[in-house]
Amino acid sequence: xxxxxxxxxxxxxxxxxxxxxxxxxxxxxxxxxxxxxxxxxxxxxxxxxxxxxxxxxxxxxxxxxxxxxxxxxxxxxxxxxxxxxxxxxxxxxxxxxxxxxxxxxxxxxxxxxxxxxxxxxxxxxxxxxxxxxxxxxxxxxxxxxxxxxxxxxxxxxxxxxxxxxxxxxxxxxxxxxxxxxxxxxxxxxxxxxxxxxxxxxxxxxxxxxxxxxxxxxxxxxxxxxxxxxxxxxxxxxxxxxxxxxxxxxxxxxxxxxxxxxxxxxxxxxxxxxxxxxxxxxxxxxxxxxxxxxxxxxxxxxxxxxxxxxxxxxxxxxxxxxxxxxxxxxxxxxxxxxxxxxxxxxxxxxxxxxxxxxxxxxxxxxxxxxxxxxxxxxxxxxxxxxxxxxx
Numbered sequence: 001x002x003x004x005x006x007x008x009x010x011x012x013x014x015x016x017x018x019x020x021x022x023x024x025x026x027x028x029x030x031x032x033x034x035x036x037x038x039x040x041x042x043x044x045x046x047x048x049x050x051x052x053x054x055x056x057x058x059x060x061x062x063x064x065x066x067x068x069x070x071x072x073x074x075x076x077x078x079x080x081x082x083x084x085x086x087x088x089x090x091x092x093x094x095x096x097x098x099x100x101x102x103x104x105x106x107x108x109x110x111x112x113x114x115x116x117x118x119x120x121x122x123x124x125x126x127x128x129x130x131x132x133x134x135x136x137x138x139x140x141x142x143x144x145x146x147x148x149x150x151x152x153x154x155x156x157x158x159x160x161x162x163x164x165x166x167x168x169x170x171x172x173x174x175x176x177x178x179x180x181x182x183x184x185x186x187x188x189x190x191x192x193x194x195x196x197x198x199x200x201x202x203x204x205x206x207x208x209x210x211x212x213x214x215x216x217x218x219x220x221x222x223x224x225x226x227x228x229x230x231x232x233x234x235x236x237x238x239x240x241x242x243x244x245x246x247x248x249x250x251x252x253x254x255x256x257x258x259x260x261x262x263x264x265x266x267x268x269x270x271x272x273x274x275x276x277x278x279x280x281x282x283x284x285x286x287x288x289x290x291x292x293x294x295x296x297x298x299x300x301x302x303x304x305x306x307x308x309x310x311x312x313x314x315x316x317x318x319x320x321x322x323x324x325x326x327x328x329x330x331x332x333x334x335x336x337x338x339x340x341x342x343x344x345x346x347x348x349x350x351x352x353x354x355x356x357x358x359x360x361x362x363x364x365x366x367x368x369x370x371x372x373x374x375x376x377x378x379x380x381x382x383x384x385x386x387x388x389x390x
Contacts, residue, residue: 057105121322214336221340232245248300286303286309
């Protein structure tokens, strides 16, 4: 008999896994980047390339998620991802070699895919099988909480600890979150039936729908990675904003944490596709604000708008993918994330090199906003032509 306590533990396992595999393994790098630039001599270009290697690993993880259909194997990969997240976080502290850092960021990206795609697929499969609402808003709040956690840790401890010690601290924190993430997610059931005996049936979308959604999601990936990777560095580069970077990153995370649940509610009212279009439009303003105004109000509002939309887009798209394929939700999630990941490989390297040449991130932000605008146009076409697909 499945109880509400069981549901709470499963959702909590998902939240803790995302705090570790997305928050610590991925997003601790963002508030630590300015510190590593100051203390370890990391330049803008190297900072961008390290982010690119992270997303290369993430894309490889998406390939794995898209190609693996066996639920038991996915469960093993999820648990391996928890271990890899801890190892790669510790690995950042034991060297100053850029090549080794690149390897650590690559495998951290693999672990991120294990959490975001394989873990999310397992959670969604459990919810659908046990006749709960097929929404991942609560689960995806782990990303925002992870971002907020990283910001708080760096803000509180950066005065006392150097960059190496901060990576070690994140390793210890990651170990603590790994315990419930491992223990509270039950082994998946492969019967293809709900607990009430109903058969789980896949409803593949049309090729046209899929191509448009993949294109829009590529654009979202480009816009996401610029702000997510460089927001702290962008803020700290402005003399009038120095010292505000970790606080802005904290606001971004706190805005993201409840956003998934809010976007679930919006989608219930206006539909998933319309909710996605709204999120794209709001995100454009969130990305571009720091390039328009270097004031505390502008960057704080930017963090709120960006944090409140990027995770909503991810949550809505991946939940939608899982609904199309309830028997193997991570397969389409993986394909969607491949396009998201390609953008994230390209964008940091381009933006980091532009920032090093021009001395600021403004052009990179304008390019990101333009690409997200294109994504909004694809989303608008979906709203007009594909409402019956969901």
